[in-house]
Amino acid sequence: xxxxxxxxxxxxxxxxxxxxxxxxxxxxxxxxxxxxxxxxxxxxxxxxxxxxxxxxxxxxxxxxxxxxxxxxxxxxxxxxxxxxxxxxxxxxxxxxxxxxxxxxxxxxxx
Numbered sequence: 001x002x003x004x005x006x007x008x009x010x011x012x013x014x015x016x017x018x019x020x021x022x023x024x025x026x027x028x029x030x031x032x033x034x035x036x037x038x039x040x041x042x043x044x045x046x047x048x049x050x051x052x053x054x055x056x057x058x059x060x061x062x063x064x065x066x067x068x069x070x071x072x073x074x075x076x077x078x079x080x081x082x083x084x085x086x087x088x089x090x091x092x093x094x095x096x097x098x099x100x101x102x103x104x105x106x107x108x109x110x
Contacts, residue, residue, distance in 0.1 A: 019060060020063050020066050021066065022067075027067070039060055040058045041058055042060070044062070068086045071083060
């Protein structure tokens with residue numbers, strides 16, 4: 001892709017071309033489709049870190065906001081498996097039910 005072509009690509013803020021996959025299979029299918037056609041994409045979660053770094057020039061954006069929730073939680077094993085956009089708050093609330101907590105302080109960019 002030439003520099004001129006890259007300059008004409010919309011950034012996320014300018015683009016109305018946002019896809020909201022409902023599950024991991026849809027994410028995989030979107031990525032394969034865009035990869036095969038050389039379409040630059042941006043993957044975002046809740047967008048809380050979007051102001052870090054420079055804006056990306058992408059033709060498509062995949063928002064993972066619909067991929068949230070706890071998949072598996074085994075308190076006795078100290079094991080939790082969550083989807084991509086599960087909030088720290090949701091995880092902490094679930095852990096609290098079993099008098100557990102994250103063994104680290106999640107970073108807070110303000």
